[in-house]
Amino acid sequence: MTQDELKQAVARAARDYVADRLPVGAILGVGTGSTANFFIDEIAAIKDRIGGTIASSEATAKRLEGHGIRVLDLNGIDAIGIYVDGADEIDASMAMVKGGGGALTREKIVAAVAKTFVCICDASKRVPVMGRFPLPVEVIPMASAYVSRELEKLGGKPKLREGMVTDNGNLILDVHGLSITDPVGLEAHINQIVGVVTNGLFAQRGADVLLLAAADGVQTYTR
Ligand SMILES: O=C(CO)[C@H](O)[C@H](O)COP(=O)(O)O
Numbered sequence: 001m002t003q004d005e006l007k008q009a010v011a012r013a014a015r016d017y018v019a020d021r022l023p024v025g026a027i028l029g030v031g032t033g034s035t036a037n038f039f040i041d042e043i044a045a046i047k048d049r050i051g052g053t054i055a056s057s058e059a060t061a062k063r064l065e066g067h068g069i070r071v072l073d074l075n076g077i078d079a080i081g082i083y084v085d086g087a088d089e090i091d092a093s094m095a096m097v098k099g100g101g102g103a104l105t106r107e108k109i110v111a112a113v114a115k116t117f118v119c120i121c122d123a124s125k126r127v128p129v130m131g132r133f134p135l136p137v138e139v140i141p142m143a144s145a146y147v148s149r150e151l152e153k154l155g156g157k158p159k160l161r162e163g164m165v166t167d168n169g170n171l172i173l174d175v176h177g178l179s180i181t182d183p184v185g186l187e188a189h190i191n192q193i194v195g196v197v198t199n200g201l202f203a204q205r206g207a208d209v210l211l212l213a214a215a216d217g218v219q220t221y222t223r
Pocket residue numbers: 031032033034035036085086087088097098099100101102103104107
């Protein structure tokens with residue numbers, strides 16, 4: 001199976017998960033990226049059961065609206081039942097690296113509000129130790145050089161993502177060369193550097209459910 005076929009398979013499994021578990025009329029959080037895009041295309045078929053969606057990026061909002069799926073303002077709602085999103089890496093503790101698409105801050109906000117975070121991945125994303133995928137860090141533009149120096153002190157090699165401005169008007173530093181053995185500690189440590197908006201470690205609030213697609217089918221893991 002190609003990687004796109006695996007993404008399609010896991011997106012279909014996530015649609016079924018939502019159809020089974022999200023109460024009719026409840027709010028669904030929707031992630032960003034190519035796997036999330038497959039998921040958006042799948043949920044078009046069940047849009048009448050969904051009360052509305054919270055999009056984790058402008059691109060996701062546009063795709064949802066293209067299917068006639070209602071996109072709501074997070075400030076107008078109290079609860080998100082399920083949040084479905086992809087990841088760049090996920091470890092055995094269900095901590096993730098996210099932000100390959102640059103949407104990490106809004107993704108982290110949606111994840112914080114959601115009752116259940118369902119991560120959807122193909123099997124290549126599951127790793128024993130995270131860090132091979134460079135860790136994205138969203139920074140306020142005037143602080144990018146300072147934050148880079150601070151990240152170097154942690155042993156990382158930050159690289160400014162060329163041509164990327166986030167939906168929030170900020171920049172992304174991709175930090176190479178980290179071996180992330182303490183995801184919760186590193187997430188908190190990087191977030192306290194002045195000028196950092198947030199980093200792509202989702203460890204303090206990891207996934208609750210992982211739907212993982214491999215050639216022999218989609219497996220479900222729970223925290
Ligand atoms: O965090 C993300 C976007 O900011 C994505 O979930 C992550 O990059 C995975 O993307 P894809 O499904 O395209 O592999």
